[in-house]
Structure formats: C-alpha cells, structure tokens
Amino acid sequence: MLCTHSLTANAYPVLDGLGLVPALEKAGAVRNHARWYTRWGWIEPRASAAGPELPYAYNIRRSVLDPLIRSRAEQTPGVDLLLGHQVTGLVGAAGGRTVGLRAATPQGEREIRARLVVGADGKDSAVAKLAGVADRQHENTRFGYLAHFRNLPLPGGIGQTWFLEPDMAYAFPNDDGVTVLAVLPDKKRLPAFREDVEESFYAFIRALPEAPPIDSAERITKITGTVDYPLHTRKPIAPGIALIGDAALTSDPLWGVGCGWALESAQWLTEAVAAAAAGRADLDRSLVAYARKHQRRLRGHQSLAADFARARPFNPVERLVFSAAARDESVARHTHLFAQRLIGPMRFLNPVALAKASAVNIRHRGTTATPTATTSPPPPSSGADGR
Template identity: 70%
Template structure:
C-alpha cells in the first residue's frame, strides 16, 4: 500500500448528498476527497422520484445550481393531488407571494451536473472508480478509509472526518457499525418515463387512492415520470403481467394521463422491497448524510431534498472544525498532516465531536418527525387515519388549508406545525361547513362530502 494521503474530509459517494457536501465544505476551506465507486462521471441514479422539493431550494441556490437547472429545462414543481374528497390544488393567496417551489429534473441531468460542479470546485478531488473497502480506526474513532482503486490497488486516505453519502446500503455505516433501524414498506413501486404526455396545467400530479398511490411528474426535455405504488398484496398478480398491470393501473386513475398516446422512453423499473432506513447520523469521526442517514418513503418524494439539506446542515456544523488548524500560509504542521488531526490533537477532536453532535441534533429535529409519520403510513399500506382524513378533506375544500398542506408536503414545515391545534380546529370547521353540500366541480377547491 502506498503512503496514506491526508484530507480534511473524505466523502464516500458522489451523488446528490456527497457532491453537495463536497462543494459546501470546500467553499468553507476544507480539502475534500470525493470518492465515487462508479467510474463513469455521467453515472446517475435510476430509481428516483426525480423531484427536488421546495425545502431544498435554499441549498440549490447556495450551490449556484438554480440558473443551470433553469437552463436545463427543469420544471418548477407545482402540483395537484387527488383524494377521495376531490382534487387539492395549492395556489398562491390572492395578492400574496407565489408559493415556494423546487424542481422536477431527471437524475440523468441532475447527477452529472452537480458532480461536475463538485469536480470544478477548488479544494475538491473527485476520485471516480474508488470503492470504500474499510475504515481506518485509531483509539476508537474513524480517521480515514481504505479504498480499492480502478486498477485494483488498495489505497489508504486519512481525514479528520469520514462522510457516508453512499446510500441506504451505506458501506461507511456498516463498517462504522452504526445501528440501523429498518422499517418495512408495505407498498412496492414501478415507474417509467414518457415523452409527449400532457398533464392538466402541466403540473405534477399525485393520486392518494388509499391504500395505493400513484404520481406523474413532468421533467426536463418533455419527459414525464409516471409511477404506481400499490399495496404489496397485489404484487404476485402485478408481476404476472408487469407491463399490462402498470398500464392498467395508470388508465384507471381519475383524470388519467393518456399514456397510450405518449412515447415510453424507458423500461418499466421497480422497487419491490424498499424499506425505510433510519440511522444515527454520526459516530466518532463519521457523519452520514442523504439516504445513508435516513431513507424515506418514495411515496412522498423526499429523498433528493433531504440529501441536499443534510449536506448543507453538515457543512454548516463541521466546517470550522475540519478546516481549522492551518497557519496563515494555509499549511498544516507535517506531523498533523500525517495524523489527519489538523494541528490541534485532542482539542481538535473535541471540537469536531461537538460539531458532529450539533449536526446530529439538527438532523433529528428537522427530519425525525417526518420519518415517524412516513413509517406509520408505509408499515401497513393503510388508508388515511382520522387526522389525515381531517387535513386532506379540508385541503380539498379550502384554499388556505390547501396551502397549509402544501407547506407540509414540501417539507417547509414540520409535523408539529402542520398538526398544531389551530390548524386542526380550522380543518374541522372547514369540513363541518361543507357537510351536506353538493359535489364540487373538478379542479375546484371544494369536493363532495364524505
């Protein structure tokens, strides 16, 4: 093995979370090794909702990607959602500001774009074809990684912080023995890409069919991602005729998109078993971001947004601790370069541990409540519970409640604010007022009572 190289941070995984973290950390002064097991810099994730929720817009803006996404044809993700009470169509309040938005963009466009941005950032070394095979540990903490190179050689890279951005089956998490909580998902899913598929108002559609789900998201280059997520009880029959079952499920949707007249430009690909994974986001010398820390339910399309947000939270928390210890000339003490501790030994480790604890608190505070609700919804593929019926029914009947639900669905507010007593009381009042009224016209804020 060659002499170990030393960085401030080594990141395993150059997808959304890893590339974003590399850019944000390097801009804050850290020297970053960004490892990607795939050799092709144009590689991308196939199974994805391809949606960046509005909660991730500030990260896209900090990364400087908004103009590039607009130029690439990414679609601002307005939406409408079908429920048993009718369509929920969030709109801006009269005279008020426009609703926040994110983007729908294919991962074949997004992944190479953000990876290229990382590779061009001073302080980031993108190392493709490098696979993490183990961790380097000293005194009970991680101080680097062992990797296999494209030539099959073994290489050791030391760093003050190792970041796992390597997905739900994270090798970093496994090697660091981070406890994993696995929550089974009682739904399966299949999706395909279509070109020339018109949608009402050209916006994203989601269908809550209780218990089954479906969505159609318009993306760049005129391509729409269409997916169905049925109860697993339907899986054996569904797989007997995969294409026929997929098309039949789409045709049966209320205001179904006309897929028979559109061009399918991809295979029908699926996720038969997609559990929700929750891990502690840190360990000594280790941080997890994106799906490595928390894998959400694909029904809600939160994964891309949370990947970007967790990368930003980590960079904000740890950058001073991992990039400090340099002299005025930007150099470190040679002994500390070899140890990977940045010139401050135990004091530097203590500062890093405090910053990791801060990141972990933010991660839990911002995402744990969302994940708990998602786990409950996915575990049995159940219909809406009484609280969900209350809120979704009100959102189909009242414009203000539709905006409130939109803020929660976009992860701009958390469960406590979404279900605060005032919101519940208003939802109950809206539903009482609509009791006994006739059916609403399609696409309106009202709906038939249930």
C-alpha cells in the same frame, strides 16, 4: 431503484447557495408545483391573490442533475474529485475512531486518511455498514414500478399524485419533456401484478381519476421497480463518521423527499463542522450538534412516513386535513408547505390548523361533490396485450 427525480422546496436555498439554480433552469428543470387526488376531490394549491408565489424547487432527472452537482463540486477550490473509487474498508485508530478509508481504484487499492469520513452513499451505505452504525428498518408494505414517457400531457402541466387509500400513484413532468409515471400499490396486489407487469402497470394508470393518456404517449424506458423498499433510520454520526442523505435516513420514495433531504443534510453537516475543519472548534462536539439538528428536523417526518408505509387508509386526523384541503385554498396552501417539507408535522397538524380544517368541513357538510372515483384500479385481466 425508485426515484421521483424531485427536489422539494426545502432544498431550494441549498441549490441557490451553490449557484445551481441558473444551471437547473437552463437544463430545463420543471418547477415542481403539483395537485393531489383524494376521495374528496383534488387538492390544488394556488398562491393567494395578494400573496407571493408558492414555494417550489424542481423536477429534473438524475441523469441531468447528478453531473451538474458533480461539475460544481469539481470546480470548487480545495476539492479533489476522485472518480472510479469504491470504498472497501475503513481505517481505524485506537478507541474505535475512523481516521480514513480504503478504496478500490482502477490503479489498485489505496488508503485515504481524513479527520472526518462522510457517508453519502445511499440507503445501502457501505460506510455505515463498515462503521457498524445501527440500522433501524421500517417495513414498507407497498411495492413500486415506474417508467419514463414523452408526449404525456398533464392538467396544468404540473405533477399529479393519487391517494387511493391504500394504493398510490404519481406523474411528475421533468426536463426535456419527459414525465415519470409511478404506481405504488399495496403488496397484497403483488402476485397478480407480477403475472404481467407491463399490462398491470398500464391498467393501473388507465383506471386513475383523470388518468394521463398513457396509451398515446411514447414510453422511452423499461418499466422498472422494486418489491421491497424498507425505510432506514440510522444515527447520523459515529466517531470520525458522518452520514448524510439516504445513508442516514431513507424514507418512503412515494413522498419524493430523498434528494431534498440529501442536499439539506449536507448543508447542516457543513455548517456544523466548518469551525472544526478550520481548527476553531472541537469536531466531536460539532458532529453531535449536527446529529441533534438532523434528528430534530427529520424525525417527525420519518415517523409519519413509516406509519403511512404500512399501506393503510388515511387516519382521522389526515381525513380532517386532506378533506379540508380539497375544499379550501388556505388549507391547500398549508398542505403544500408540508408536502414541500418547509414545515414539520407539529406545525402542519397544530391546533390552529386543525381548527381551521374543522371549520372548513363544517361549512361544507352535506355539499361535498362526489369524486370521479374513490377506489384503487382493478387488477388487470389475464391474457391482455401489453403496450
């Protein structure tokens, strides 16, 4: 599984509301400021001199984050934490409504009745499949490999992302001095990459502009990845069913939005059904309200992600904005808000923002510095030794 171990800033209010921010800070979570390489140079968002700090959330490994969230859930009044349960079926009623589930447990199969079953079980959601929820898939024409390293310094100590058009890479510092390095090349490169995954991975990183010093770092995990990671879009509700996180919408892992959207969609669902759970509102109408908000807030993001997952170079509008962001601090801050999923595509690419980007590029016409490199790393030489 590819996981960026990143919580985008849109998730910060949820983390704060759950009282998890102090625990995350104590666990060593790294505030996820970042810079992005483009053919025009680096986009480096910085707070304005008179403005507030840039919004952030955290980079933290799932092996640390998940137990923190599970512990907080277990301590919440009214929550029964049932470990070792695997959903094997849904309990249906007349009219096709789900009224519970069946689960395999260490003590055998059991049935659990509920007014609402929530599928929070990832991109291959068993709940969604058992409920027959339609699954629209979008092809991802990049593959990905990642590994974890210690003693890997990064400029500014912050995350780095490389837009190599069409290949991608990122390096995200996490808790306990661990940095996640990932490469996401075009699938056209897969046959050569597979000849020697380790050397291909190292060669790709070495060739990056301002490449992290991978050869002097300590790799503490295997190089793992996936060669087929389609994007999934499902309707987030069915009778008696609600889907959150990757079960409802799985985006391209290169954007690092999965964990943030999981937390955010969980909050949207909670807010939508709270009155119904207390018997003060109709559950089905509440679920429809949740579905509308989910689609309104995430449909545009997913549409752009699915388009970019075709491993294409930047389109004209993206070239306009990203080139300006590499040259102007205010455009870089605007881009940061979108990358942290605090604004949607309509605000990111609104006429005022595009006019600002155009003005910036006109001012810099003919004065653009040549970046360190503008092409993807070359294929590795056969027979080279791995690291």
